[in-house]
Structure formats: structure tokens, C-alpha cells
Amino acid sequence: MKRKGYLEIIRLSKEYGEVKALREVKLTVPQGQWLTVMGPSGSGKTTLLSLIAGLIKPTRGKVKIGGVDIFSLSDNQLLQFRREKIGLIFQQHHLIPYLTALENVMLAQFIHSLPDEAEAIDSLIKVGLADKINRYPRELSGGEQQRVCIARALINNPGLLLADEPTGNLDRKNSELVLNLLSKLHQESNFTIVLVTHDPWVARWGERIVQLEDGKVVDDFLVQKSRGRKR
Amino acid sequence: MKETITLALSRAFEFCLLLSFSYLYFKNQRDRRLFFLLALGASFGFLLGFLLNLLQMPFAYQLKAWLTKAELIFRGGLLILVFLSSLIAEMLEGRERLDQLKPRFLIYSLLFMTGVVFVGFEGFDLCLKLQSQSFLKMTDYPYYLGAAVFLGFSFLWLLAFRLVVIYLFEFLERVQAPVLTFPVLVYLIVGLRSFFRPELFSSLEVIAARLLHDCVHWLIVFLVFPDHPFLRESFWKLVALAFRKETGLIFNLLLVLALGLWVFMRTYFLPYPPFSEAKSPAERRKFKAELRSRRIYSTRFIFVSWILFSLAAYNSYSSGKSLYFPEPKLLVVDRQGKVSFFSGELDDLMEHRYSFNYRDQTVRLLAIRKPDGKTAVCLDDCLICPPDGYAQLGKDLFCLYCGTPIPIDTVGSPGGCNPIPLKFKIKKGKIVLEANSAFREWVKNNR
Numbered sequence: 029m030k031r032k033g034y035l036e037i038i039r040l041s042k043e044y045g046e047v048k049a050l051r052e053v054k055l056t057v058p059q060g061q062w063l064t065v066m067g068p069s070g071s072g073k074t075t076l077l078s079l080i081a082g083l084i085k086p087t088r089g090k091v092k093i094g095g096v097d098i099f100s101l102s103d104n105q106l107l108q109f110r111r112e113k114i115g116l117i118f119q120q121h122h123l124i125p126y127l128t129a130l131e132n133v134m135l136a137q138f139i140h141s142l143p144d145e146a147e148a149i150d151s152l153i154k155v156g157l158a159d160k161i162n163r164y165p166r167e168l169s170g171g172e173q174q175r176v177c178i179a180r181a182l183i184n185n186p187g188l189l190l191a192d193e194p195t196g197n198l199d200r201k202n203s204e205l206v207l208n209l210l211s212k213l214h215q216e217s218n219f220t221i222v223l224v225t226h227d228p229w230v231a232r233w234g235e236r237i238v239q240l241e242d243g244k245v246v247d248d249f250l251v252q253k254s255r256g257r258k259r
Numbered sequence: 260m261k262e263t264i265t266l267a268l269s270r271a272f273e274f275c276l277l278l279s280f281s282y283l284y285f286k287n288q289r290d291r292r293l294f295f296l297l298a299l300g301a302s303f304g305f306l307l308g309f310l311l312n313l314l315q316m317p318f319a320y321q322l323k324a325w326l327t328k329a330e331l332i333f334r335g336g337l338l339i340l341v342f343l344s345s346l347i348a349e350m351l352e353g354r355e356r357l358d359q360l361k362p363r364f365l366i367y368s369l370l371f372m373t374g375v376v377f378v379g380f381e382g383f384d385l386c387l388k389l390q391s392q393s394f395l396k397m398t399d400y401p402y403y404l405g406a407a408v409f410l411g412f413s414f415l416w417l418l419a420f421r422l423v424v425i426y427l428f429e430f431l432e433r434v435q436a437p438v439l440t441f442p443v444l445v446y447l448i449v450g451l452r453s454f455f456r457p458e459l460f461s462s463l464e465v466i467a468a469r470l471l472h473d474c475v476h477w478l479i480v481f482l483v484f485p486d487h488p489f490l491r492e493s494f495w496k497l498v499a500l501a502f503r504k505e506t507g508l509i510f511n512l513l514l515v516l517a518l519g520l521w522v523f524m525r526t527y528f529l530p531y532p533p534f535s536e537a538k539s540p541a542e543r544r545k546f547k548a549e550l551r552s553r554r555i556y557s558t559r560f561i562f563v564s565w566i567l568f569s570l571a572a573y574n575s576y577s578s579g580k581s582l583y584f585p586e587p588k589l590l591v592v593d594r595q596g597k598v599s600f601f602s603g604e605l606d607d608l609m610e611h612r613y614s615f616n617y618r619d620q621t622v623r624l625l626a627i628r629k630p631d632g633k634t635a636v637c638l639d640d641c642l643i644c645p646p647d648g649y650a651q652l653g654k655d656l657f658c659l660y661c662g663t664p665i666p667i668d669t670v671g672s673p674g675g676c677n678p679i680p681l682k683f684k685i686k687k688g689k690i691v692l693e694a695n696s697a698f699r700e701w702v703k704n705n706r
Contacts, residue, residue: 112545140541141548147540185541 034059034220035080035188040089042075042243049075051243052089057236059187060218062211064234066225072243073224077192080222081114082106093188111140115181115189115219119196121173123165129176130161133183140184151179155209171202175209182213189214191223195230207233582657584650587614587623587639592694599691600626605634610651612639617694622701625649625678626690627656627670634685635671636692637678640704649678679704 033056042050050072057063067073078084080091082098091098093113098106123132133151134143152161155175157168165173174194181189194210195203211233214221223234231237232251239247537543590598590613598615605611605628613624623639623646640646644660651657655664656678663676671680679700683692 112541137541137544141544142551144540144544147544183541185539 033057034061034094035222036090036092037076037080038090038092040076040079040091041087042072042079042084043087048243050079050086053240053243053245055238055245055248057220057222060214060220061236062214062221062223062234064223064225064231064237065240066228066231066237067240068226071240073226073240074192075243076240077190077222077224080188081116081190082110112184113187115184115186117174117177117181117189117191117194119193121165121177123173123176123180125165128162128164129157129168129179132165132176133180136180136183148179148183151183152176154213155179169202170198171205174198174202174206178206178209178213182217182219185217187219189219189221191221193225194223195225195227203230582650582652582659583610584648584659585610585612587612589613590615590624592617596694597691598624598694598697599686599689602634602685602688602690605690610649610656612648615694617698620698620702622694622698623648624681624692624697625656625670627651627667629667629670630654631668633671634683634690635680636683636690637670637680638697638701638704639678640701641676641678642704643676646701646705 035055035057037053037055040050040053041048053072053076055063065073065076075084079086080093082091082101085099093109096109098109101109123129124135127135129152130145130148133148134145137143137148149161152158155178157172157175157179160168160172165176168176174197177194191210195206198206207230210221221234223230225231234251236248236250238245537546588600588611590600592598592615598613600611600613605626608628608630611626613626614621615624616622624636625639625648626634626636628634638646639648641658644658647658647660649656649665650659651667652664654667656667656670657664658676665677669677673680681692681697681700683690685691
């Protein structure tokens with residue numbers, strides 16, 4: 029019997045003119061799974077992530093999140109869906125430079141529904157930034173900025189977290205800090221993660237790895253626990 | 260007769276169409292765009308009607324006749340199509356009946372075009388008036404005015420179109436059914452008459468006004484305040500404060516503002532419920548935001564009140580043309596201090612107004628023979644409003660100050676809105692009354 033997942037990608041294709049970025053990708057990700065998408069540059073990782081987030085429209089195929097076909101929604105409904113169900117983390121942090129860490133998190137709350145300062149402070153404490161809530165992004169290190177991004181992405185309790193090279197700009201020490209944090213929050217809240225990376229070391233933090241090449245899934249396997257998650 | 264039948268049929272058409280829209284709307288509450296498209300079509304139709312007439316000015320009358328015929332045929336066709344759509348919607352099973360109609364484009368187009376046709380006539384009519392002005396005054400000035408009005412409306416329409424495309428669809432998703440139904444009812448009561456004969460009261464409007472008047476009359480005058488001279492007079496003096504020119508505006512403004520404030524307080528400052536069903540802080544925030552949004556929406560009632568207020572004002576302003584309001588005939592006070600006029604003057608069963616000068620005051624009278632043959636002679640004034648007088652429309656007198664309709668059957672009876680009755684005698688075919696007593700009543704009410 030076919031297993032129904034929280035995230036279902038059904039024969040998904042994306043073409044940019046003559047360039048076929050994704051070709052008939054099929055994936056099912058159960059609730060709470062940490063999926064890592066790996067592949068060389070130009071293999072379609074970021075395109076896949078953008079499609080899952082509903083940021084771009086597919087040429088063919090469907091993406092279902094929690095049973096909802098996101099491309100059957102109107103633009104406004106999709107916007108609302110994304111606000112409530114999806115958290116996004118990018119390699120470039122995309123923090124608002126003239127807002128403090130706290131205000132950046134509260135902005136996400138505001139866009140979702142209402143700002144709640146106490147809740148935002150709690151989330152920053154959880155990511156280990158208790159003493160830096162009123163700092164501006166330029167006053168934070170790369171790792172700290174990424175932790176603010178994690179707090180911002182998770183503040184609205186999304187069911188799905190999409191991370192595009194979240195440690196791409198960080199050194200190994202800071203990467204480990206960020207991934208440790210992500211792992212801890214994942215275990216606590218059981219949200220689904222789709223993380224895109226080209227770094228095998230980062231990929232091993234997940235539970236399952238999908239290998240993309242030339243827009244196609246060429247490998248799909250579960251991470252052996254015996255390999256260990258660290259280094 | 261032909262005109263009356265056409266008018267009656269047209270009104271019936273419009274009434275049926277509005278019922279159809281309401282029906283379609285309730286069958287498919289999710290799609291608020293239907294009403295929006297109707298309104299959009301209506302505004303576009305206004306412009307189109309205006310343009311059509313403007314284009315044929317000043318001499319192409321044949322075209323006008325042709326357009327009128329075409330428009331009538333189109334209206335009939337649309338009516339049939341709308342009813343067919345209703346039928347299809349009824350036949351389809353399931354809750355989302357209209358959602359299943361493919362293509363829904365047909366319905367949207369129908370609604371839009373219906374709006375165009377309906378209100379197109381308004382624009383046509385307005386332009387026709389300007390055209391006749393141009394003809395009568397032998398000047399092109401109204402023609403240019405018409406062109407300017409058209410350009411102004413076009414600009415506003417384009418602006419509105421741009422704004423609604425951006426904002427209104429989203430807004431309509433949140434509108435509650437009664438809020439949309441209410442304007443339809445108001446339109447039915449206030450707006451029907453204006454399509455063909457803007458100067459007429461619609462029968463529905465008169466019925467509504469009379470019903471309101473009777474309710475107020477019976478409830479307040481007879482139940483709450485029994486017919487006690489002292490209580491009645493002092494009470495009505497207080498009520499009069501709300502209607503007098505010096506204080507009426509402030510009173511009404513306060514009333515509307517107080518109403519708005521009450522709604523605001525009632526909805527906006529209610530404590531939030533505990534949201535026990537929320538599974539996470541984010542969900543709790545969402546519930547809270549939705550509730551707050553609903554509250555903010557509720558306060559829009561204030562603006563709806565103001566729109567209705569404006570509609571009512573427009574209605575009062577534009578409806579007085581066909582009221583029968585004769586000039587008062589001047590009477591002379593004789594040596595015995597009496598004024599008189601021939602009883603036979605009242606045989607036409609129409610309102611007659613008289614005036615006489617007494618002690619440096621002009622006193623106005625109103626006399627009418629009622630359908631039952633009884634005669635009523637009153638002051639042209641009531642206990643409440645300033646003495647602007649009464650005009651006749653069919654079987655009612657209308658207070659020109661506040662617009663309250665008084666059924667002619669009740670003229671001669673005392674009461675708040677009724678004209679103040681006077682004692683009189685009939686001698687040798689003449690109606691005779693005491694000038695001094697009429698004068699005293701007049702002065703008492705107009706100090």
C-alpha cells in the first residue's frame with residue numbers, strides 16, 4: 029500500500045525555455061522527516077525548493093503539503109498558506125538590516141497574524157541569543173544571524189521547514205552549532221525539514237538523502253544511524 | 260395607460276432580477292465577486308448610457324429611439340438568461356452549486372452586463388436632461404457640461420476599477436451576507452423609482468414610509484404617551500428640539516455618532532475568548548488576529564450608516580418634484596374676527612392652503628375633504644417640526660420638513676406629526692373659523 033506523506037511531490041517538472049531544470053520528480057516525505065536534497069550546482073536543488081515553497085509555478089506536476097495541492101490555490105490563498113505552514117531559511121540571511129533581531133522575528137509574527145514580543149523573546153532564547161535580542165544584524169556573527177533566521181522561520185509553528193544551503197556561508201564550527209540547534213528543535217517539535225546542500229557532511233545530519241542530477245532523482249536512501257551525525 | 264403599464268413591467272423586471280441575484284448569492288455565499296461584478300457593471304453602464312447619449316447629441320433622435328428599443332430587448336433577454344442561470348444552479352447538486360457551473364464566466368458576464376444595462380439607463384437619462392437644457396436655453400453650455408461630467412465619471416470609474424481590482428476581491432472574501440443583502444433591500448426601497456421616473460415615489464417606498472410612520476405614531480403617541488394634554492405638549496416640545504433647524508443638525512449628528520460609538524464599543528472592546536482550542540502560540544495569535552479583524556470589520560457599520568444617511572438625503576432631495584403643493588390663498592379677517600372660504604372649493608378632494616394676516620403674523624391653514632366626505636381644517640403646521648407645511652401625494656400628505664407621510668384619512672386627528680386640527684363651522688356653504696384661536700395655536704407652536 030502506498031504511504032501518504034506530509035509532503036508529496038508528484039511528477040514535478042520545471043522548464044526555463046529549453047532548459048529542463050526538473051524532470052518528473054516524485055517524492056513522498058512523511059510528517060517529521062528530515063530530508064536532505066543533495067546534488068551538484070545546476071542539478072535543480074534550489075528550483076525544487078522554490079517549487080515546494082510555491083515561490084515559482086511548475087511546468088507540470090503537483091506539490092501537496094498536508095494534503096493541499098498548493099498550485100490549486102489562488103495567489104492570496106497560497107500566500108496565506110505559506111505564512112502559516114512553511115518556514116524558510118536561506119544561505120543569505122535576508123534579515124532586515126534596520127530592525128533588531130527581536131524585531132525581525134516579530135515581523136514574521138506580524139505578517140502571519142499579530143506580533144507578540146514575549147513569544148518572540150522566548151524563541152530567541154531558545155536559539156541561544158538571550159543576550160543579543162536587541163542587536164542589529166550587522167552586530168551579529170554569521171552563525172548568530174542564521175540562528176535569528178531559524179527563530180524567525182519557526183516562530184509561526186510551520187509544519188514544513190525549507191532550508192537552502194543554511195550553512196553555506198558558515199565555517200565548520202558555526203555550521204555545527206546551527207545544525208545542532210536545528211536538530212534539537214526538530215526533535216522537540218517534529219516538523220518536516222527539506223534541506224538543500226551540496227556538502228555531504230551537512231547532508232548526514234538528516235534522516236534521508238535524495239540525490240539530484242540534471243533535474244532527476246538518481247538516488248534516495250535513509251541515513252545509517254551508525255554513521256553518526258557528527259563529522 | 261401605456262406608460263403606466265411599461266413602468267409597472269419595468270419595475271417588476273428589476274424587482275425579479277434583484278431577487279434572482281439575491282437567490283444566486285445565497286446559493287453560493289462563497290463567491291462575493293458576483294455582487295462586486297454587478298456593481299462594477301452598473302457603474303460602467305452609467306458611463307455607457309451617458310456616452311451613448313452624448314454621442315448622438317444634439318440631433319440624432321432616430322438613433323436614440325433605436326437604442327431605446329434595443330435596450331428594452333436586451334433587458335428582456337437578460338432577464339430570461341438570469342432566470343435560466345438560477346434554474347441551472349438549482350438543478351445542480353451539492354453545496355457549491357455555482358462553483359460547479361462551467362464556465363462560471365457566463366454568470367460573471369451576465370451579472371456584469373446586467374449592471375451595465377440597468378444603470379446605463381441612468382446615465383442615458385441624465386444626459387437627456389442636459390440635452391433638453393441645451394435645446395431650451397439655446398446654448399451649448401450644458402452639452403459641454405455633459406462632456407465634462409462624462410470625463411469626470413470615466414476617470415473616477417477607471418480609478419475605482421484599479422483600486423477594486425487590487426483591494427476589493429480580497430475585501431469581499433470577508434464580507435458577511437447580511438451586509439451585502441442590506442444594500443439590496445435599500446436599493447429596492449429607495450432606488451427603484453429612479454430608473455424611469457426619477458420624480459416619482461415608488462409604491463414600495465410610500466408603503467415603507469407609511470409603515471414607519473404608523474409604527475412611530477401608534478407606539479409612541481398612543482402607548483407610551485397617552486393622550487394627556489400636559490404630558491403630550493411638553494413631550495413634543497422636547498422632541499421638537501431634535502428637528503428644529505437650529506438644533507436638529509447637531510442632534511442628528513450626535514445620534515449617528517452615538518450609534519457608531521455604541522457599535523464600536525460593543526464590538527471592539529470585548530475581551531478575547533481563552534482560545535483553548537489553539538495548539539500553539541502561533542495558532543493562538545492567528546485566532547486573535549482573526550477576531551480582531553472581525554471586530555474592525557464590524558465597526559465599518561459606521562460607514563454603512565453614513566452611506567445610508569447620504570442615500571436618504573439624496574432621496575429626499577430628489578423626490579419632491581411631483582408633490583402637490585399649492586400656493587396659499589389669502590383670506591381676510593372680517594369684523595367679527597372670523598375667516599371663511601367656500602366649502603365647495605374642497606370638492607376636488609385635494610389639499611387647499613390658505614393664509615391670513617392677524618396681529619402682524621401670517622397664519623397658514625390647510626383644508627381638505629377626505630374620501631369619506633368629512634372635512635378637516637388644520638394649521639399648516641404640526642407639534643414637532645418648524646412650519647414648512649404639508650404637500651399632497653396621492654392619498655398622503657407629506658411634511659415638507661421631515662418627510663413624514665400622513666394618511667389623509669387621519670388628517671383632523673390630533674397627534675405629533677399630524678397637522679394641528681382647528682374647530683370650524685359650516686354656514687351657508689362657507690367654512691368659518693375663529694381667527695384668534697387659530698392665531699393662538701399658531702403662535703404657541705412657533706414661539
